[in-house]
Amino acid sequence: MKKRVYGSIARKTVFMGISMTLMGSMLAACSSGSDTSAEKRVLRIGFTYSNADNEQYLRQQYTDSFELLHPELEIEVVGAINYDDMRYQDYTQEGYQQNQPDPYEKLKEMLNGSNPVDVVVLDGGTSYLKRLVQDNMLKQLDPVIQENEFDIEDYVPSVIEGIKDAGDGSIYALTPTFNSSALYYNKKMFADAGIEVPTDNMTWDDVITLAKRIAKGNGQERTFGLQMSRWGGDAFNDMQQYYLPALQLKMFDDNAEKMTVEGPGWEKVFTTMASLYKDKIVPSQQDIYPENGGGVVNGKAVFNPFQGDLFLSNRVAMTLAGYDYVMELSRAKDQSAKNPQITAVDWGVVTMPQHAENPGIGSAITLTAPMAINAKAANPEDAWTFIEFNNSKEWAKLKSRSTYELIARKSMLKPREGQDYNIESFYTLKPVPPSTLDMDKLNREKPGIWEVQSFGQQAMMDVVQGKKTAADALKEWQTKGDATLKKLKENPTGGVTGDVYAQ
Incomplete structure (x- = not known):
């Protein structure tokens, strides 16, 4: 008997004209005159969180177009946790936090229940993915990928490596998109200071050295070398969010029974982070929002469309920010052409700083929608077809219009139209491996x-x-x-x- 193939490579021609095809499929279905409802197969797709309002968004993002191309399928969206169940709990009552549902336990129930989902789309990151793999709850995709000759070579290597890290070397999920941060720098500030601009693959020590060299001035005229959180200004929070993850140092053990913050590793982290604030290399909250807001100087209101954003205000030489910041910088440039009061920043971007102790690892790469097949799926073949569709090159071409997420396929990753910047800086480094601490x-x-x-x-x-x-x-x-x-x-x-x- 001829073996059934999970996905169809022939659908490529359909994807290329996806808008016309979607309309054609709807018209064909409406004009066929036959009742196909009895023939429909059900494909259950699970998400960590959902409710009646959110379901519409999830369908628009992931299932509507697929369903139009596959009228033989009926899509059911399932949420492991209903947002409304959390929203209407009385948070003032004792025990409120303990009564909150455990997302991972709810995911397991959704996968193991009497009517399990076929596909699970996980929230950003790989921590749940890793645990589900360890608990043998997902179908390994490597054989399916090979059988269907699905092009995996076009994927961003760091994305695939992050997935494999969560799967003990194997692929258990694919994600169509990811988020990432990089190090933005102000070209003019470096040129004026006669200092070389940052480059890819710099260590934290290298970046901090540059930041110390370029920071200068006093008071509200002070220019800073580096800013980690664009809206922050707190050494402890910056440490946790940006500096610490790739080092994988923990405050306490996995059972939260014993602290683990003494020793040379933590001492170096504290010394480094504290010195950046103590020496005003990084701006504090008071520097970002002087006189309770930044829109007032010496008691007089001033026009500042970049209030609170010191990089756009040309007062920070380097800042860590996500891919979405590209659009913020582009908007400022567009407005500067119309309004002489607005000065655009001539900027560049390089990879996030990395630690010499753990090279090649970035601290801010997130897989936004890992899609996996339930090991107990009643409909695993259609489940793969769904994952194949959402991770195809053709669908990635349409998704590449997004201003907030990066596409996991290299061939579709290009700078925004009319711009020239180092887009590779957002995906050169590997994600931080999932932590064992929940x-x-x-x-x-x-x-x-x-x-x-x-x-x-x-x-x-x-x-x-x-x-x-x-x-x-x-x-x-x-x-x-x-x-x-x-x-x-x-x-x-x-x-x-x-x-x-x-x-």
Whole structure:
């Protein structure tokens, strides 16, 4: 018997004229005069979160066009967690956090239930993907990809490597899009300072050295070398979001029973981050929003369309930002041609800084929609057809119009029309491997665990203000954190009181 092939390569000609084909399919279905409802196969597609309102968006994003091309299929959208169930809970009641559903457990129920979904589209990142693979809940896609001669070579290598990292070397999902950040720099500021511009594959130490060289001035005339969070200005949060992930240092062990912040690794992190703020290489909140907002100088309102954005204001030489920032910079350039009060930034972009201890790893690449087949799918063949459709080159061509996400296929990754920038900088580095520490779960099971981080924030502040050395601040954080974790182990849902708060 001839083996049935999961997907159809012949659909390529259909995709190329997708708009005409979609209309043609609808007309053909409407004019056929035959009732095909009894022949329809059901394809159940699961998402982590959904509700009645959100379902419309999910269908527009992922299923409407596919369903029009496949009138023999009926698409059912399933949410592991209903947004409304969370929205209408009384957050003022004791135990509110503990009553919040565990997304991973709900995903497992959706995959294992009496009427399991065929496809699961996961939220951004690979942490759930890795756990589902480890729990043998997903179908390995490597054999299907090979059988259908599906072009995997066109995928961005870092995206495939990120997927394989979550699948212990194998492919269990494909994602049509991803998000990423890079290091933007102001060409004029570097030229005026006579300093070489940043390049791809620089280490954090290299970037920080550049930032220190170019920062200068005082007060509201100060220009800064680097900004991590465009709207932030907090050393502890910047550390967590940008500097720390690729190092994969943890505050505490996976069971949240013992702190792990003492040692040379953490000491270097604290010393580095604190010095950037202490020496005003990175702007603080007060620098970003002087006089309670930035629109007022010496008591007088001033026109500043870039209020709060120091890079667009030509006061920051380098900033870390996502791909969507390209459009923000483009809009500013367009407006500068119309309004002499607006100065456009002559900018370039290179890869995110990486750590010498862990080269090739970026800290801000997210796989936005990993699509996988349930190991218990009732309809695995149509499930693959759906994944193949959403990850095809032809569909990627239409998706490439997005201003906020990057396409996972290299052949469709080009700078926005009329622009010239280093788009490879957004996908050269690999994503950070999934962490074994499930903070979402810990926050639900031990609501008081936030206090451990608050001690860390205070410790960093003490170093920035010169009250303590990094070693002493970390030692105190370790001690207070251990005391907190011990109390939470004895009473996971209780608060933390007593001497642990003593300064």
